[in-house]
Amino acid sequence: MTLTLTALGLLALFAAAWWLAVRVDNYSLVDVVWALSFAPVAVFYALADGGWGPRRTAIAVLVAAWSLRLGIHLWLRVAGHHPKEDPRYDLLRKKWSSNMRRAFLWFFLAQGVLVWLLMLPVHLICMQRHQAFAPLEYVGLAVWFIALVGEGVADHQLARFKRANKDPKAICDVGLWRCSRHPNYFFQSLLWWGLFLMALPTPWGWTAIVAPLAMLHFLLNVTGVALNEKLALEKRGASYRQYQKTTSVFVPWFRKST
Incomplete structure (x- = not known):
């Protein structure tokens, strides 16, 4: 009910x-x-x-x-x-x-x-x-807090960059955005993996896998990464293609040299 x-x-x-x-x-x-x-x-x-x-x-x-x-x-x-x-x-x-x-x-x-x-x-x-609380719940809680802070930091860094750079074609590549083209989406996805870990000790907890998978699909393929990448290429052209070559699309990682 x-x-x-x-x-x-x-x-x-x-x-x-x-x-x-x-x-x-x-x-x-x-x-x-x-x-x-x-x-x-x-x-x-x-x-x-x-x-x-x-x-x-x-x-x-x-x-x-x-x-x-x-x-x-x-x-x-x-x-x-x-x-x-x-x-x-x-x-x-x-x-x-x-x-x-x-x-x-x-x-x-x-x-x-x-x-x-x-x-x-x-x-x-x-x-x-x-x-x-089961040990796995503590692990999930830690993942949740890391993701919560990461998403907040990524949003703050992007907002601060936009206030300081009035050029609409400017690319935010500072802070977390230097390690991932979409760190806010990555940490939003990570939130639900934390919830999944917290749900696992419950009866039928394994069925909660549908939540992080649904979030991941939504962020990668619907109105998240795929659509934003298309719009960024149309708006910023060659400079964004260069950003794509050096910076991970989703998971924060070391930048590539070109």
């Missing part, structure tokens, strides 16, 4: 977000709603599931903290650029021009389905009744 109620709530939320995005004519709103939607789902699972109280509280606080940080970060970015959309959605507008509103409705609803899948590990963790 908990999973069903969550699914219905998320579909309703993203349908409402689509309606609002159509009214303000800015589909970038989906990024903000997507990020912020994890917090209420985590709190709901913590309250509705019957696992050990300290574990439920800890996971709700962790996920809500990440959700609110990312959601506020994205809201400031979207609001600061409104009515101009993120270039990804401008590209999707052109791609779906023949039936744009309906296509975006399905896209928004798909984000709700993705949130539901990604939160399966949290549901399993909140159902775990064992009254002590």
